[in-house]
Amino acid sequence: MPIRLTLPPTLRDRIAGSDRPQIGMWVCTGSPPVAEICAGAGLDWLLIDGEHSPIGLETTAALLQAVAPYPVTPLVRAPSDDAVVLKQLLDLGAQNLLVPMVDTAEQAAAVVRAVRYPPRGIRGVGSALSRGARWNRVAGYMADADRYVSLFVQVESATGVESAAAIAAVDGVDGVFVGPSDLAASLGLLGQQSHPDVTAAVRTTFDAVRAAGKPVGVNAFDPAVAQAYLDAGASFVLVGADVALLARGSEALADTWIGDGA
Template sequence: MWVCSASPLVAEICAGSGLDWLLIDAEHSPNGLESVLAQLQAVHGYPVQALVRPPVNDTVLIKQYLDLGVQNLLIPMVNSAAEAEAAVAAIRYPPHGVRGVGSALARAARWNRIPDYLARAAETISLTVQIESEAAVSAVEQILAVDGVDAIFLGPSDLAASMGLLGQQEHPKVRAAVEHCLAAAAAAGKPAGVNAFVAATAKAYLDAGASFVLVGADVSLLARGSEALAAAFVPQAPDGGTAVPGAGPTPSSY
């Protein structure tokens, strides 16, 4: 599930839920370096894998995430093999990449308490790139062929938008594009994941070869759960807002 609240407490609750992986998101969530670090510390020790998504495929930002101790990276909006190669270079030290060396200062190396960290760092990091545009779907085989790309992840919402189908991630054309990428990943021998909040769609993608699926989000669960409580216990005003005793009309939206 997604962890988008930027709360270490919520992240820890989710980590102990029995789910097997969490995506700590900084692309569409109010997460900075400090809150990502706090969430990594909060979920450490639980039987759950943490995948972290920075907001952009940027060498400097990726370096900072890795130095925090992020070991599983999801890079958004990778549209070509060249962009995938840039992400690979960002996670590897020279001469195989361009990652800046700061292990003595970094949690990743436990401040140089991990023997041979510099030589072994690449072995401790997984790189998943996000396929979420028509261009990326067209280039998916080339992206999968990039050495250092460990997996791909499909983002149907942005993919739908790029296809002129904004908000229609269940559209047959979108689902066909996702399934094309799942098949390409299987042919390349690499895992592929997908975002699917509709249970039937998630199961269909698993049947089509997805190795990992995001099926919910902390903020969505809280939003829908609190709305259900309000619907069950708070009288509704005629205009659809909430009737509060002694108060004027409450707007139903902003």
């Protein structure tokens, strides 16, 4: 008899079941050992980034396997809202998806359809072939697929901010993540994520999403900015990245031991 398996709680469930915000970091290197090191650090969640990194499908699968033994929740950011890519990510075992650049409720609804099986969606059926269902070792996976998958969408444009309430209200959207970097660019403030107009737009999105009864998250590497967003009601926040830690740490070594090179 095959082993009957269960899947871990989704990020949606982790957020709902916690009495504090969930703190996480980016995983961008594509290195399974680096991902495993980060997974064992004691953080709540990791963002495996398929949008701004060299991480493709095979690497995503390897990263998910590397972090699976640890009590950390991985959220996989897709490169786009393409329904085929979302299907592939779900099948390789991504239970939690973040879809970037969602500007309207209609786009959010299309993303929801992409991650749901018929008749409520268009997700292709391949559970017997996929790690997502542990090759059909998760009993009733297809019938309960919505319970095993959480979907977050990213608001990161002026249009998205205007539509945030409608986006958050879409059935099947489990939360909204605000991207200050692209939002700053959209507002004509490229590279100025902490500009007052950008932080005001982030807070406007927070208010709209929370009013819809959905959790809202954000990226903030500056500790003071991160704390301000937590104080404003963020339920999940990214406060660092593997590549940034490596860059700043190696720079600190060089500065300590070499200085200005003289």
